[in-house]
Structures are given as structure tokens and as C-alpha cells.
Amino acid sequence: MAKHYRRPLLAFYMAAPPTQAERGEDFRTLPPEHSIAQDALVDALIRDVRARQQIVREALEEEDAAIRLPFVGSMTMRQGANAVLASIVETLNLDLERYRRGTNRQPGGFAYLRHQAEQAGIYVLLIGNLGSHHTSLDVETFRGFALADEVAPFVVVNDQDAQTAWAFTLLHELCHIWLGATGVSGAVAESAVEQFCNDVAGRFLLPSAEIETLAGLRGASFESAVTRINDFAEQRNISRSMVAYKLLREGLIDRELWSRLTALFRSQWKAARASERERNREREGGPNYYVVRRHRLGDALVNLTGRMLAERILSPTKAGKVLGVKASNVYGVVGAGSAGFNAAQG
Known part of the structure; x- marks a missing residue:
């Protein structure tokens, strides 16, 4: 139950249930x-x-x-x-x-x-x-x-x-x-x-001046709207759903078209994600655990944890809590990814 509810074992011996986070x-x-x-x-x-x-x-x-x-x-x-x-x-x-x-x-x-x-x-x-x-x-x-x-x-x-x-x-x-x-x-x-x-x-x-270039979508077909939004979003490194939302907020499309666009983009994204997961399962091996973990944590948290470990302000157990890994994996996460840890050890 402690594992299922993600609570410390001692929580189940308390006189009353713990308060909600x-x-x-x-x-x-x-x-x-x-x-x-x-x-x-x-x-x-x-x-x-x-x-x-x-x-x-x-x-x-x-x-x-x-x-x-x-x-x-x-x-x-x-x-x-x-x-x-x-x-x-x-x-x-x-x-x-x-x-x-x-x-x-x-x-x-x-x-x-x-x-x-x-x-x-x-x-x-x-x-x-x-x-x-x-x-x-x-x-x-x-x-x-x-x-x-x-x-x-x-x-x-x-x-x-x-x-x-x-x-x-x-x-x-x-x-x-x-x-x-x-x-x-x-x-x-x-x-x-x-x-x-x-x-x-x-x-x-997406500044308002740029979204105005899509003003012509008011009378366009659904297929034309999808094509123009696809091109527009790709050129600016933004999501298609965000473009559709901005169009709605600026009054350039109505809520019905926005709902249809959002549903399509969401379904296409889910299909692409499922396909990618299937390809990943078929591949041998996979990305390095520590590389993936550092990417998810970000350089700032990894470097800070490495420095605190080197200065003995954090124990491996507490560092593991910060990084969301077992204490035995802490040095694998910070060792190659933390400039502060490497400098202190050097």
C-alpha cells in the first residue's frame, strides 16, 4: 500500500490520514x-x-x-x-x-x-x-x-x-x-x-502582427486551414495547437473551427507518439539512462547537486531525493554532467 499510494510506510500508522498535498x-x-x-x-x-x-x-x-x-x-x-x-x-x-x-x-x-x-x-x-x-x-x-x-x-x-x-x-x-x-x-x-x-x-x-497574416482563414475550407497552420507553425518553431488558440483569441476563427482543429492536431500527435514508442521498442538498447535523466532534470539542478555533494552539504541520500534517483545512481547522474562537481573533485 505504501508503494501504491506513494506514501511513507509510517503514514499508515498515523491516527488520521495525512493531509492532501x-x-x-x-x-x-x-x-x-x-x-x-x-x-x-x-x-x-x-x-x-x-x-x-x-x-x-x-x-x-x-x-x-x-x-x-x-x-x-x-x-x-x-x-x-x-x-x-x-x-x-x-x-x-x-x-x-x-x-x-x-x-x-x-x-x-x-x-x-x-x-x-x-x-x-x-x-x-x-x-x-x-x-x-x-x-x-x-x-x-x-x-x-x-x-x-x-x-x-x-x-x-x-x-x-x-x-x-x-x-x-x-x-x-x-x-x-x-x-x-x-x-x-x-x-x-x-x-x-x-x-x-x-x-x-x-x-x-507569436506576436499579433504575425498572426494577422492568417486572417484569410475566416472563409477557408477546413483542409486549407490545416495546411496553412501547419506551414505557419513549422516556420516559427511553435505548436499548431498554439497557433489555433491564438487565432481564436484574436477573433480570426470561431470556436467551432478551433475545436475541430484542436481535435485533429491532438489525434495526429497521439498517433505520432504511439508510432514513435513502437519504433523505440523495436530498437535494440536505447538512450543512456544518465543522459536522459540529466536532460529531464536540467543543467541547473544537476550542477547544483554536484556542487553540494562535493562540498558535503548534501549526502548521497538527499542528493538522490533532489534528483529523483536512488542514492547509488547519484554519482552517475552528476559525475559526467555537473561542472560544479567535476571542478570540486579536480
């Missing part, structure tokens, strides 16, 4: 038929991320490296999406053209945005399950999580989503950090704060 604010809009099991997985994920963040914060304070980040909670929705975006762009030194170079892999796209966020002191993790595909987090239920802490802010992006959507989710969660709004986000944005964060992310990735 504090999510901050739940910004999601969930359908009535959503899975209760998925909610339990989200709770377990947030407990885990909060525990990791607390260890990181305490380690930074022990090392006297706990710097208050002035941008956390520095903005409000009343200041408007343009003002919030301007603050994010200036603080992270973001450049849209640099983002658009390459693909969503190195050197452009999500990797670029993540690097800029990590340089500013934000830890960005890719987490799509709790250790196996049996615990995969459905994108409709969980898209991202922001922990708006002034010393060690964390952002989690669900890597079960399409890679072209990761950048949008990261920017959305960064907006939560700027608003000081800790909480969990889903796929449907109906609340005011979720629509606001979507608008901030969309204004960076």
Missing part, C-alpha cells in the same frame, strides 16, 4: 469525468517536487548562497500581459529570433528558453510520470506546475506533451512565477489567470 492554487478546469487516479498522481508529483525544492532551498541557505530573486511575485495581472512579458523578456534576456533558430531540440526552441530561465535562478524540470509509463500524467489533467519561491523557484513541464508545446508551457509557468502564483495548470484555460498566462506566452512566441 498543498498545490498552491489549482488553476485547472477539469471535466466532470476526469480520472481520480490521475488526481492522485498529480498530488504525489507535487509532494515530490515540493520536497526536492525544500532540500534545495535549505542547501542554498546553508551554503550562504540563498539570493532573493526580485522578479518572483514582482508583477500583477492589473499591469497587463504586455508589461509582464516585457519584464520576463528583459530579465531572462530572451530573443525571439534566437528561439526560432533550429528546432525544439538543441540549439534552439525549448532548450534555449530553459537555459535562459536557469541562468536567472529558476529550476526547470521535465516530468511526465512518477517513474514508469504506468504512472504517466495525462496532459489534459496536468500540463505544468510552478512553485513561486523567492530563493529556489521551480517549474515542471509535462514531457508527455508534444515537444513543440514545451516552450509554451514553460513561458506560461514563468508567468505564474512573475505573478507569485504557485499552482498547477491543465490543458484547458478558462480561469482569468490561466488565460492571462496563455496570453503572455502567446505574445512572445
Whole structure:
């Protein structure tokens, strides 16, 4: 039961059930038929991320490296999406053209945005399950999580989503950090704060002046709309679903067309993901475990953990908790990937 419910064994000897994990604010809009099991997985994920963040914060304070980040909670929705975006762009030194170079892999796209966020002191993790595909987090239920802490802010992006959507989710969660709004986000944005964060992310990735070039979709056939959106999104390294959402928000398409486009893009993405998984099963071997783990954790967290290990501020057990691996695998994760660990050992 401890393994199934992802609770410490001692929790089952308590006089009363433990309280639900504090999510901050739940910004999601969930359908009535959503899975209760998925909610339990989200709770377990947030407990885990909060525990990791607390260890990181305490380690930074022990090392006297706990710097208050002035941008956390520095903005409000009343200041408007343009003002919030301007603050994010200036603080992270973001450049849209640099983002658009390459693909969503190195050197452009999500990797670029993540690097800029990590340089500013934000830890960005890719987490799509709790250790196996049996615990995969459905994108409709969980898209991202922001922990708006002034010393060690964390952002989690669900890597079960399409890679072209990761950048949008990261920017959305960064907006939560700027608003000081800790909480969990889903796929449907109906609340005011979720629509606001979507608008901030969309204004960076796709300025309104560019979306106007698709104004002619109003009277176009469905097939023509799909083709033009495909080309438009590929040229700008953004997801097709984001383009469709932006078109809806700008009033360039109606909700019926948006719903049809979204359903098509989602079904095509699911089919492509299933095909890729099948190809991966047929291949011998696979990507190196430690390379994959470092990619999901991000350089900032791996390097920090390596440095804290070298300085004996973190034990292998606590480092394993931060990295989400067994203590026996800690040195494999940080040894080849952590500049701080390698420098200290050298």
C-alpha cells in the first residue's frame, strides 16, 4: 500500500490520514469525468517536487548562497500581459529570433528558453510520470506546475506533451512565477489567470502582427486551414495547437473551427507518439539512462547537486531525493554532467 499510494510506510500508522498535498492554487478546469487516479498522481508529483525544492532551498541557505530573486511575485495581472512579458523578456534576456533558430531540440526552441530561465535562478524540470509509463500524467489533467519561491523557484513541464508545446508551457509557468502564483495548470484555460498566462506566452512566441497574416482563414475550407497552420507553425518553431488558440483569441476563427482543429492536431500527435514508442521498442538498447535523466532534470539542478555533494552539504541520500534517483545512481547522474562537481573533485 505504501508503494501504491506513494506514501511513507509510517503514514499508515498515523491516527488520521495525512493531509492532501498543498498545490498552491489549482488553476485547472477539469471535466466532470476526469480520472481520480490521475488526481492522485498529480498530488504525489507535487509532494515530490515540493520536497526536492525544500532540500534545495535549505542547501542554498546553508551554503550562504540563498539570493532573493526580485522578479518572483514582482508583477500583477492589473499591469497587463504586455508589461509582464516585457519584464520576463528583459530579465531572462530572451530573443525571439534566437528561439526560432533550429528546432525544439538543441540549439534552439525549448532548450534555449530553459537555459535562459536557469541562468536567472529558476529550476526547470521535465516530468511526465512518477517513474514508469504506468504512472504517466495525462496532459489534459496536468500540463505544468510552478512553485513561486523567492530563493529556489521551480517549474515542471509535462514531457508527455508534444515537444513543440514545451516552450509554451514553460513561458506560461514563468508567468505564474512573475505573478507569485504557485499552482498547477491543465490543458484547458478558462480561469482569468490561466488565460492571462496563455496570453503572455502567446505574445512572445507569436506576436499579433504575425498572426494577422492568417486572417484569410475566416472563409477557408477546413483542409486549407490545416495546411496553412501547419506551414505557419513549422516556420516559427511553435505548436499548431498554439497557433489555433491564438487565432481564436484574436477573433480570426470561431470556436467551432478551433475545436475541430484542436481535435485533429491532438489525434495526429497521439498517433505520432504511439508510432514513435513502437519504433523505440523495436530498437535494440536505447538512450543512456544518465543522459536522459540529466536532460529531464536540467543543467541547473544537476550542477547544483554536484556542487553540494562535493562540498558535503548534501549526502548521497538527499542528493538522490533532489534528483529523483536512488542514492547509488547519484554519482552517475552528476559525475559526467555537473561542472560544479567535476571542478570540486579536480
